[in-house]
Amino acid sequence: MTNQSSRMANAFSEADLAALSAEERVLIERRLKVLGRPYKLFYQRPVHAVRASDVWIYDAEGEQLLDAYNNVPCVGHCHPAVVQAIATQAATLNTHTRYLDDRILDYAERLLRTFPGALDRIMFACSGSEAMDLAIRIARIATGGDGLLITENAYHGTTTVTAGISPCVSGFEESSNVVRVAVPDVYRQGAANATEAFRQNVAAGLAQLKQRGHKPCAVIFDGIFATDGIAIDPTGFTAKAIDLARAEGALYIADEVQPGFGRTGSSMWGFQRHGVTPDMVVLGKPIGNGMPIAATVMRASIQDAFSERSRYFNTFAGTHVSIAAASAVLDIIESENLIWNCKTVGDYMMESLRHLRARHDVIGDVRGAGLYIGVEIVESQASKVAAPDLASRLVNALREANVLVSLEGRAQNVIKIRPPMTFKRTHADILTERLSDALSACRG
Numbered sequence: 001m002t003n004q005s006s007r008m009a010n011a012f013s014e015a016d017l018a019a020l021s022a023e024e025r026v027l028i029e030r031r032l033k034v035l036g037r038p039y040k041l042f043y044q045r046p047v048h049a050v051r052a053s054d055v056w057i058y059d060a061e062g063e064q065l066l067d068a069y070n071n072v073p074c075v076g077h078c079h080p081a082v083v084q085a086i087a088t089q090a091a092t093l094n095t096h097t098r099y100l101d102d103r104i105l106d107y108a109e110r111l112l113r114t115f116p117g118a119l120d121r122i123m124f125a126c127s128g129s130e131a132m133d134l135a136i137r138i139a140r141i142a143t144g145g146d147g148l149l150i151t152e153n154a155y156h157g158t159t160t161v162t163a164g165i166s167p168c169v170s171g172f173e174e175s176s177n178v179v180r181v182a183v184p185d186v187y188r189q190g191a192a193n194a195t196e197a198f199r200q201n202v203a204a205g206l207a208q209l210k211q212r213g214h215k216p217c218a219v220i221f222d223g224i225f226a227t228d229g230i231a232i233d234p235t236g237f238t239a240k241a242i243d244l245a246r247a248e249g250a251l252y253i254a255d256e257v258q259p260g261f262g263r264t265g266s267s268m269w270g271f272q273r274h275g276v277t278p279d280m281v282v283l284g285k286p287i288g289n290g291m292p293i294a295a296t297v298m299r300a301s302i303q304d305a306f307s308e309r310s311r312y313f314n315t316f317a318g319t320h321v322s323i324a325a326a327s328a329v330l331d332i333i334e335s336e337n338l339i340w341n342c343k344t345v346g347d348y349m350m351e352s353l354r355h356l357r358a359r360h361d362v363i364g365d366v367r368g369a370g371l372y373i374g375v376e377i378v379e380s381q382a383s384k385v386a387a388p389d390l391a392s393r394l395v396n397a398l399r400e401a402n403v404l405v406s407l408e409g410r411a412q413n414v415i416k417i418r419p420p421m422t423f424k425r426t427h428a429d430i431l432t433e434r435l436s437d438a439l440s441a442c443r444g
């Protein structure tokens, strides 16, 4: 995504309408009429998805597409155990959190056990945006500040407050209490100085907030810096910057909407890769395998400051059906050993992609953790100049070869591979093979 224009990375363009089938054109025209232009489609030839199972999406023509993009169905599309849990609960009771119930407590206790002990309170929401909005509201009360420090190309949501900290979306307007800092570009600048460079960027950001008259209330970092181009190494590079922000009174809010629930392959939470315990954590997308559930996790003392001022009720947040789905997700992550699967399949896929890099000069970098992988497309390995047009052609060529991925990063030149966590080596082989073909075709 970019803040330079209204174009989203890998978005369908109306200029390509004529190339589509009559049925697809009708659907798109109906979308434009009732949903309008803010709604974007992926790919030059959009996917008309009609059903899905595990890592496969089936389109209206019966084509089977390999899903290497979607992290919401983290345990696989339509996992039978999640479907069963939803159906059974929907037929039993589905209401809000103002009645006594043990299921939400069982789930909350179980989920909190996966966090460092200091994080012992959880509040439920319906989306990552809402959970982040709540985290910011609480942080303001707990610290008495309103200054927010975010990364240069961050995305944190769609509410008024979270859109104001999402510079990667077109139309972003910077307000005086929000300061952006650059994430180290390890591919171009090396890893040796990354920790110090990030610390200095955060120091400058904090100074800027002070100059503008804003006391900091939080630094907000996505555990994998997805929209900043997937910045993952060196491990621990955020620690000194966070220490500095805390010394100025800010809380550290970890956005786990992207890396959370084991995707990085080494631990349940992305922040654990960097060895720093956050003050608050925001959970979303994969938590319910597609059910609208999200959460904000925090220290009890932080929530207490909020409770003195306010009560909290969110009609659809933490309903029985959502909790049933979320509980089933935790069961499956454990029983199918999915964190280990992310690690082994992720490492295997990165190795294959690095072999591909040896043969294709336009693959500048392959980086990732577990099943969150970025392939940076450049003009040449020597120049390291971003090649967004070629990256876009590759993503569309893969789509034509029935493999779904997308683009990420400030220059929109990083191919984002983020499949369901059930992705296997055979699926990785399909992806690598078809990317190899696409590379040959797009350069030929």
Ligand SMILES: Cc1ncc(COP(=O)(O)O)c(C=O)c1O
Pocket: 126, 127, 128, 129, 130, 132, 155, 156, 157, 158, 222, 255, 257, 258, 284, 285
């Ligand atoms: C890092 C991050 N934070 C927050 C959000 C917002 O989540 P939601 O779309 O559920 O509101 C997203 C969604 O893409 C995200 O990627």
